[in-house]
Amino acid sequence: MSTSSIKITPSHLLSYYFCPRFIWFIYVLSIPEYEERRYKVQKGLEIHESRLKNNPDYLWKKISVQKRLGKASLQSDTLRLSGIADDIAALKDGSLAPVDFKWAVYPDYVYPGHRMQIGAYGLLIEEIYQKPVHFGYIFYIRDGSKVVEVPITADLKKRVMDSIDNILKIIEEETLPPIKQKKIRCLDCTYRNICVF
Numbered sequence: 001m002s003t004s005s006i007k008i009t010p011s012h013l014l015s016y017y018f019c020p021r022f023i024w025f026i027y028v029l030s031i032p033e034y035e036e037r038r039y040k041v042q043k044g045l046e047i048h049e050s051r052l053k054n055n056p057d058y059l060w061k062k063i064s065v066q067k068r069l070g071k072a073s074l075q076s077d078t079l080r081l082s083g084i085a086d087d088i089a090a091l092k093d094g095s096l097a098p099v100d101f102k103w104a105v106y107p108d109y110v111y112p113g114h115r116m117q118i119g120a121y122g123l124l125i126e127e128i129y130q131k132p133v134h135f136g137y138i139f140y141i142r143d144g145s146k147v148v149e150v151p152i153t154a155d156l157k158k159r160v161m162d163s164i165d166n167i168l169k170i171i172e173e174e175t176l177p178p179i180k181q182k183k184i185r186c187l188d189c190t191y192r193n194i195c196v197f
């Protein structure tokens, strides 16, 4: 399948990090994740939006920003990336920082997939606004709130770029990726009944 018009999104990166085979099922075989999961995600998004509308400032008090640039639709042909950042913070040192809201309880560490997402927004912001990006912030807004700072390092940026190449390769070559993650993930997987082990 030609990938010339495809731009990778943070949602692709999250799926890829859960299991590379998700990319194959969703984008090569066009089998979407099942309804119940989509319903839960949609419900979470609605609650999330309503919380943000009703409490626009309650999380921002936890970090020191000079200005909020707001929600932004970002895309780059060079990076082959696109995404909608929940917000962008202009920091006092002149750098910018992506802000991502998660309707989730902070699990005591940042999931690798979420780290990749914030790294992807960082790359996009750096290229589009031509300003340095050193950190991103994830606001976990379920059962209270927690703001976590994520360093956007050269290593993280490289991992994002490598993942984009790998995702595009899966779609282009239409090859079933090998299973790399622990099989325990398969127990709760949408595709467990049709996945070939």
Ligand code: SF4
Pocket (backbone or CB within 6 Å): 018, 019, 020, 021, 022, 179, 185, 186, 189, 190, 191, 192, 195, 196
């Ligand atoms: S069943 Fe396991 S290997 Fe297959 S897509 Fe799901 S997580 Fe990946």
